Amino acid sequence: MDNLILGFDVALSLHNLAYCFIGVLLGTFIGVLPGVGALAAVSMLLPITFHLDPTAGLIMLGGVYYGSEYGGSTSSILLNLPGTASNAVTCLDGYPMAKNGRAGVALFMTTVASFVGGCIGIVILIVLTPTVVSFALAFGPAEFVSAMILGLIAAATIGQGSPLKGLAMVALGMLLALIGVDENSGAVRYDFGSLYLYEGLHLVVVAMGLFGVSEVISSILTDRDKNASAWVSFRSMMPTRKEIKVSIMPMLRGTAVGSIFGPLPGTGPTVASFLSYALEKRVARDPSRFGKGAIEGICSPEASNNAAVQTAFIPTLALGIPGSATMAIMLGALMIHGITPGPRLITEHSDLFWGVVASFWIGNLFLMLLNIPLIGVWVSLLRIPYSLLYPAILTLICIGVYSIRYSAFDIVMVAALGVLGYLMRLARFEPAPLLIGFILGPMIEQNFRRAMLIFGGDFMPFIQRPISGLLLGVAVLLILMISYSNLRSVIRSVTAQTRRAR
């Protein structure tokens, strides 16, 4: 408790409050702009933190990072274009809600969900850091493989169309992820002799191509009717009592999923948001509502990615393990001031650690207060003719993609993937399972091969190790459940057909 008081003392200084506000404000905008994500913004801001004290620097970069998760859902809902990769899944139900004239409600509820997820994530960061650290350390290659297999099976049902097409997309995602240098052997695969493919395709390139560019292409051909209700009153943003009631549990479940996957290096908010969506669809009484504007389908992933970005600070600060490229930059901002993150950080730099943690709360409050009045502004964006809006969006995507690694080649790739995404739409293949395969595929491969090296080729540890065994058990149960319900519906339709035939 003393620590928290110390933390608020640090975070509430005018200086730090100002940097927190700048961070979250910038984060929100960066999040809203499709294609430009926290990674680009944080790396552009890094040189400034050089001249700031480390606490203020980390407060600002952190603000950009979690702020972008708030803003990212806005363009997912209004334009069917994800602001960042971790908001891609919010398109699935957010955009249909906007088409049904519920854009205001969707934006309001995602802000609330983000706040709930973020705040609970911070509580976990404060209370459970030692527990989470030992949990994260207990996660070896075998546990990763089992968790990712479970995730993949859960996510295979994420789309709406035929499960077979979903599986095909997961496989295509895995294949795309094979491009580039192989982590385990150093061999380069499918690079066609190009140095630009050496490091493989970047997640942002794939996400923005499939979700962003392809949406722009398909809007050229289909003359979309403009949304009528461009003006949003505070009242029209208010969800109905029923909507609030059905959103509470999804938010909490999303937060739980986000808090588990946030601290695991490599998974982060994107995996968390996809899996919490898959979980909601699985526990829902009527899964067919998903993809048509189910409010659970936006609340859960938005709570999840915000919980994940907050808990992702646990391994970063307490172990010095950055879970993502964005986190690595934040570590860099500390290292440049001669501070090495690790177990000693909390005791040796307690004002920094607690000050930053306290600023997260203040930042989340700022974001809530900032985002609700902005909803009206965002919705009025829809009044802009698409002939002006979409070229601007394409430009932003190009800027965002280029800024990741200053590679013009990536712009060509995002365009190519946009065309692929458009063709997939025509053939009714969904991009969401592809993205999941793209993220989880290499994680499974790398960890499986690590496990094989460590266990000397023995498969038994996957079952014998308690966490891994448990996860695999749940995966098997899930397969049985899915096959049972599929089998039942097949039998039902067959009997119905035979009855009709008579």
Add this chain to the structure above:
Amino acid sequence: MTIRSIHAFSVALIASFAGLIAGPTRAESSLPFNEMVIVSPYDAGGAADMIARKVADELGKNLGVTAIVENRPGAGTIIGSNHVAQAKPDGSVLLLTATNHVINPATRKSLPYDTIADFTPIGLVVSAANVLFINPSIPANTLQEFIALAKEKPGTLTFATNSVGSGNHLSGELLKSMAGFDMTHVSYGGGAQGVAAVLGNHVSAGFASLPNVQSYFQDGQLKALAVTGSERLEAAPEIPTVAESGLDGYETLSIFVLLGPAGMSEETEKTIENALKEVMSNDEIKQFFSSQGLVVGDLYGAEFAQYIEAEIKKWSSVVENAGIEKQ
């Protein structure tokens, strides 16, 4: 928000970023340009990037130019290095790269540039010895005991590093071939992830720079066996070197070097070299680097050029002995 204000916003955003990166205008320059780009072929945020930023900042001040860091990561530093190899050799584009640069000729089938002929060596900025550490559950307290254990139970020990063909991986391979024991390499994609794997007892051993693991030694969560350099570390004099532990002649270092494109005039090279010398002899700068476990290099000109050639030779013989296939 209208489309115009979106445009205005993005223009303002970019302009403000550009302004912030450029920083204040500096004193009159002794070089024929006002802006210097130091290319870091690594992602933003890592050790190499941090060093590049510190050097850019100080070098810029000293030379009276605005020096900025440009991250051009990719293809194991080859993309960034190639960019500099093809740049105009007037000193306005420099490369701050690391150990990968001298390992790449050994591990890659082909490079788009010649590692020696296409660059002008300026100086060894900093270097660092690494520490070999193990999980405390491994029944060994010294490097000799560890090697004896590995020989006694072949196939049971593993070591984690950031990637295949990295300096740390090859440090392990050199150790194995010099002492004649077996230990399986496991690549973790990042140095910190490798340390975590040893902390969690998934892997037996690892290599890392001292600041990243020192607190774990003090808490007893990891056990230090040996230092890869030829001398003990100032910050941890209790850890013996590998050479002391019976493997005479063993030395591997992580190095961070400043290079320019080939064909720089001697005058330009000397101007930058002297500026670097001046910057690096500053006590405050030395202190900054030593807090990160880095030792100021103090190798310039012809001596430095010879050093690079020797490093390239050393790593290529390690790669050959370890039987690592060229990619």
